Amino acid sequence: MTTSLLLSLGALALLDSTSFGTLGIPIYLLLAIKDRPVLRMVVYLGTIAVFYFAVGVGLMLGLRGVFDQVGQVLEGRTGYWVSAVVGVVMFIASFWFDPKRRKPKPAREPKVGGSLLSMVGLGVTAALIEVATMVPYLAAIGMLTNAGVGPLTWVPVLAGYVIVMIVPALLLLVVRALAWTWLRPKLERLHAWIVRNKTEAIGWALGIVGFLLARDGIVNLFFK
Secondary structure, three states: OOHHHHHHHHHHHHHHOOOHHHHHHHHHHHHHOOOOHHHHHHHHHHHHHHHHHHHHHHHHHHHHHHHHHHHHHOOOHHHHHHHHHHHHHHHHHHHHHOHHHOOOOOOOOOOOOOOHHHHHHHHHHHHHHHHHHOHHHHHHHHHHHHHOOOHHHHHHHHHHHHHHHHHHHHHHHHHHHHHHHHHHHHHHHHHHHHHHHHHHHHHHHHHHHHHHHHHHHHHHHHOO
């Protein structure tokens, strides 16, 4: 496990931490919940983290053999061509999420129930909705698979990834406990911005990952 790989995974985890499920909904919960907000937020974030970790473990275990076979086919220039083409397609697709190209839709706020079980349900629902757009996480799984590391390495790395992913929301809990009067108006503005720009954020994620894949393929094909 190289330092470069760890830094790349950390960057992807931080990118994942800004998604609607890991930051937008937690901000809404902080603003909306009056009864035991800290406990309910921890339950929600814990559900998100466990769900993502379980998905990651499943992908690593289920796709390991597939990746090994595909890796043999994609060795050398073939693999670089695939990386370049997929990266370019993802980069171009990211422009489809440009808000100027899409008609604005009224934002829907998640409903907040009254029990801790409802926080678990909300976490699972949010994670399921984001499965199709968890581009950074899927990229991280691909990097770990290509690195050929064993379970003793990738299990703690995945655990660290999901922890980093929820750290910003946990930090908001700390600031809330220390300076809620100061934090509340800023959270309201930040939540409004996230709701307006969540679609654009997906485009940025696609664009960044696509650029990295395309760059890797093109550099290896034409400049080495």
